[in-house]
Amino acid sequence: MEPINVQDYQSLAKDRLDAKVYDYFVGGSGDELTVERNRLAWDSIQLIPRVLVDVSKRDFSTTVLGQKVDMPVLIAPCGINALAHPDGELAVSRAAAAEGVIYVVSTMSNYSMEEIAGASDGVRWFQLYCFRDREILRDLVERAEASGYTALCVTVDVPMLGVRERDKRNRFGMPEGLRLKNLEQAGADIMAQASSGSSLNQYVADQFDPSLTWELLEWLRGITSLPILLKGILNAADARLAVEHGVNGIIVSNHGGRQLDGAVTGCEALPAIVDAVGGATEILVDGGIRRGTDVLKALALGAQAVLIGKSYLWALAVDGEAGVRNVLDILRWELSSSMALAGRPNIASIEGDLIARI
Numbered sequence: 001m002e003p004i005n006v007q008d009y010q011s012l013a014k015d016r017l018d019a020k021v022y023d024y025f026v027g028g029s030g031d032e033l034t035v036e037r038n039r040l041a042w043d044s045i046q047l048i049p050r051v052l053v054d055v056s057k058r059d060f061s062t063t064v065l066g067q068k069v070d071m072p073v074l075i076a077p078c079g080i081n082a083l084a085h086p087d088g089e090l091a092v093s094r095a096a097a098a099e100g101v102i103y104v105v106s107t108m109s110n111y112s113m114e115e116i117a118g119a120s121d122g123v124r125w126f127q128l129y130c131f132r133d134r135e136i137l138r139d140l141v142e143r144a145e146a147s148g149y150t151a152l153c154v155t156v157d158v159p160m161l162g163v164r165e166r167d168k169r170n171r172f173g174m175p176e177g178l179r180l181k182n183l184e185q186a187g188a189d190i191m192a193q194a195s196s197g198s199s200l201n202q203y204v205a206d207q208f209d210p211s212l213t214w215e216l217l218e219w220l221r222g223i224t225s226l227p228i229l230l231k232g233i234l235n236a237a238d239a240r241l242a243v244e245h246g247v248n249g250i251i252v253s254n255h256g257g258r259q260l261d262g263a264v265t266g267c268e269a270l271p272a273i274v275d276a277v278g279g280a281t282e283i284l285v286d287g288g289i290r291r292g293t294d295v296l297k298a299l300a301l302g303a304q305a306v307l308i309g310k311s312y313l314w315a316l317a318v319d320g321e322a323g324v325r326n327v328l329d330i331l332r333w334e335l336s337s338s339m340a341l342a343g344r345p346n347i348a349s350i351e352g353d354l355i356a357r358i
């Protein structure tokens, strides 16, 4: 089957991947209510198109944190990409650069952030997990800055890992031979400990700092001048606090349904956060983006751009770099055609009146 949409890639990836790896990618926490709702939320939005607008030329380029991008889609930080394809994050780095989108590289990558930086000349941000040991954090931030990452995306919804029952049942751990290279060099030799019995998830959970507070931001400001985004905000009160603490961007996200099961979706949380922030900082959203129309809806609700997680992982699993490029092309085409059909020829014309308030 020639994949023509994200769902096709998911079906193909399911056939191709080891069942435990597929479960690790697809699964969420608890009853996976939030995973499911991430899709339903976008699906339940209805659009009100305009007609007799000249849509013969469509322009979906925009900016994210002042950076020009070819479309309002970023690659979300997802760990352990070598599970999907041996080229892992190197393939994603090349694909994102070729397609003109920003790649947010996970702390938990299999290739080191320096190797990923060396694979392409695209724009990259570094996603930071907050370890108890601030020296590990400092090292990660300094290395990110030194290797040309242009923003830090601090994930704040993981005081501990959500309980992912598929992984528990599968006793899922990192396959032998795969490493988390960013952390080895930082002195946290995760694999040495993971291979001595505890699962990777458990070990990583032990490393994260559950006592983290807003103080982190002052600490980070003290060691870096990189722009800082917070990823994992769902509550408007937290969005206001983020603005008070001077963040450069907010990613409205429930971590793809992998953290608090029952959490509101990014799609549903977005309007209140846009309202609360009032333009004081840029707002991105993720969770369940599978179609160009989902991107259109997110923008109409006030997001500057969206991030895709599983959509790119499926394509990476099926066809490596070419797969990720193709899935970005598919989303670009879907966005382009839906903009035409909605009578919105450019990003600025995608406004709230596109959404049916029922």
Ligand SMILES: Cc1cc2nc3c(=O)[nH]c(=O)nc-3n(C[C@H](O)[C@H](O)[C@H](O)COP(=O)(O)O)c2cc1C
Residues within 6 Å of the ligand: 024, 025, 026, 038, 076, 077, 078, 079, 106, 107, 108, 127, 155, 231, 253, 254, 255, 256, 257, 258, 286, 287, 288, 289, 307, 308, 309, 310, 311
């Ligand atoms: C397999 C997998 C690994 C992930 N790893 C990370 C990670 O290392 N850091 C992070 O901030 N988010 C991580 N996420 C969450 C994504 O960044 C993103 O929020 C989520 O995937 C968006 O939902 P979607 O998969 O429906 O697009 C991961 C998601 C998946 C599916």
